[in-house]
Amino acid sequence: MVRTDTEGVVCNYPSQGTWSFGDIVLSSEFCSGNIGYVEAVDDELTSFELRTSPDCAGQAFETNYRTWFYFSVSGAQKDQTLTFNVMNMNPQSKMYNQGMKPVYRLGSSAWDKWERIKDEVTYSCGEGRQFQIRFKFRFSSDSPVFFAFSYPYSLEDVKRRIDAIQETVSSKQAPKKDSAIYFERETLTFSLEGRRMEVLTITDYFGASSEREERIPDLFPEGKDRPLLFPEKKYFVLSARVHPGESPAQWMWDGALEFLVNREDPRAKALRRAFVFKVVPIINPDGVARGHYRADTQGLNLNRFYDNPDRTRHPTVWAIKELVVWLKSRTELKFFVDLHAHATKRGCFCYANALPTYQEMIENMLYARLIAINSAHFDFGSCVFSEKAMESKDRNGQSKEGSSRVGIYRATDLVHSMTVECNYNGGRVVNPKPPPATQDPRASPGEMWRGPLPKFNTSIFRDVGKALLVAALDMEELNPWSRVPNSHSKSIAETREWVRSKLLSMDPYRQQILADKKAAQASKAGSAAERGVRRQISLGKAARTLQEVSARSNAEKNGGPVFPGPVKPARVLMVNCSVNKKEAVVAAGEGAAGEEVDELRSPSSSEDVTEDQSSSKVVPLRLLPLPPPVLPSCHSSSLCSVVYVCNSPSLSASSASASPFSLSPLSPSPPSSLCSLPRLSPPLSLSPSCSPRPRS
Secondary structure: OOEEOOOOOEEOOOOOOEEEEOOEEEEOOOOOOEOOEEEEOOOOOOEEEEEOOOOOOOOOOOOOOOOOOEEEEEOOOOOOEEEEEEEEEOOOHHHHHOOOOOEEEEOOOOOOOOEEOOOOEEEEEEHHHEEEEEEEEEOOOOOOEEEEOOOOOOHHHHHHHHHHHHHHHHHOOOOOOOOOEEEEEEEEEEOOOOOEEEEEEEEEOOOOOOOEOOOOOOOOOOOOOOOEOOOOOEEEEEEEOOOOOOHHHHHHHHHHHHHHOOOOOHHHHHHHHHEEEEEEOOOOHHHHHHOOOOOOOOOOOHHHOOOOOOOOOOHHHHHHHHHHHHHHHHOEEEEEEEEEEEOOOOOEEEEOOOOOOHHHHHHHHHHHHHHHHHOOOEOHHHOEOOHHHHHOEOOOOOEHHHOHHHHHHHHHOOOEEEEEEEEOOEOOOOOOEOOOOOOOOOOOOOEOOOOOOOEOOHHHHHHHHHHHHHHHHHHOOOOOOOOHHHOOOOOHHHHHHHHHHHHOOOOOHHHHHHHHHHHHHHHHHHHHHHHHHHHHHHHHHHHHHHHHHHHHHHHHHHOOOOOOOOOOOEEEEEEEEOOOOOEEEEEEEEEOOOOEEOOEEOOOOOOEEOOOOOOOOOOOEEOOOOOHHHOOOOOOOOOOOEOOEOOEOOEEEEOOOOOOOEEEEOOOOOOHHHHHOOOOOOOEEOOOOOOOOOOO
16 A cells, blocks of 8 residues: 655555454554564464565665564454564674563554563574564553564654644743743755755744844755844754664654753753754654665665765755854854664763864863763763774775764864764663752752663663753853762863873873973973062062162261172071961071072071971072161161062061061161061061962
């Protein structure tokens, strides 16, 4: 029977048919269905062999991709048990050895209420790599039952889901209020069979410009007004389902979309306020409708053409790449995330790119680490960031340089360009999920999994999709319910340092980090030397200024010449301000002019006043004593000059009595009372005119 789908496309595919055996009817004749042939094994009609249909079966483009199956069984009686032997699959021994099971849904239940079958599943691989599985099912009612390789999400399911969200968004909010959800739905292009490839624009109205996105040549064929521009927001592109049989990717998309339009969650509100999301639900709508596992209608793996897509042969890949490149040139594009599923590698993880610098790699890996903090099932340890994974080739010789993450990165230099993968069956770890740093009772608590590793289901896939968005919010440090403060690293800065430590085991980033560390040490040493020179110059200027002022004063009083003589060794009074406290250390030292002093000795104590023993920061100084004519009333045994105070060269000590004393600006004629100070004991308080300043 020839059918027509909701977009008017005639669906006459070898992968979709109907077979009747008495009262029992098996069918794959619906959107995303796949069974190519069914045969009854026994006369009692209790056992059936079903053969999957390879992608593009019966065409010149027929491929060897043959794993996805999706069929219904009706006419079985309540409590009847039937046996199904699904044949002609690609070898999937690894997954089934780890407990993989097909899923089922009662026809009378909601479209998304899928469960794994309860009975045992056996598998075998015969000649020619002909893999098959065998399972039994006991019917609990006479209602039809649907069976599938993994949790299905058909093209029609996607359209119904978007319709429902669009209706909810448009009907339950005040239009154009800043906090209102901004939701636009456009046709980006059409597939080879004429199906719409849609793109959703989701944000809030805050920061909306009066201008709209410009029309991009050969895109958006329906000619509707483009979405508004949001010049102050970052952009995030999320895409899914370039491989039709990778239905877990659609469930991740579902979790992200549902969270993004949540009106109550403050994290969703913060996401809409900070980002504009461009969401492409399905890149390969023809393959999804046909029930393909991996290919499009030409038998092509479209995830190998992002490096150089052809508008005629690969219209959907060409369109999404054009959109991303345009966004990178016109907006602050921050993320490109493409959603996938994986049949061999366990867990949920990402493939990301090896970037040129370690600074970029820290940001690249940080995002993945934050996803793991926000999802118990995202396995950071399984994430791949290698250059080898960017260039490796498939068995047919196609390079992964044509994959979405690599092709988009090469075209845009985007740091966050990655594919996120979820295994069909399960993972190898469950992360402890830290509690959020909030007292808001609406926030979900932390999680600590105990027991055997769970099998993945739609809830887990949705949770990972949601975590992708929450992690982006953490990257911007805008998450009101962040879990990072209660994680192992405690802060985004410490998490960056944790990632940096991981890079020390990865070449060439190790060499870059060590080279930068060496350069920083050299620069620090140079800066310290430069600061020392500046201090010496300042002190020298202070000494010369005081010398000149005092000499002139003496000359005027005595009628003698200004003192021209050399600076002689003398005892000095040195005052250093505390970096952290409003205290000063006053100590005496002896030495020749220009001599560096590392330890200062208190006049009232035989103990050295050092950095460890004092609450103040003692800065090594060079002695710059003033010559005797500066203060003629001073004696050789007196403390005769202040050489350094609070990084300011124009301050001296003065007091009417021995203690306490304050620091004041230099006067033209320094008071002789300075020289009459008998013995000073630290610490001494500072006047407001001398506030400590941290060292630069």
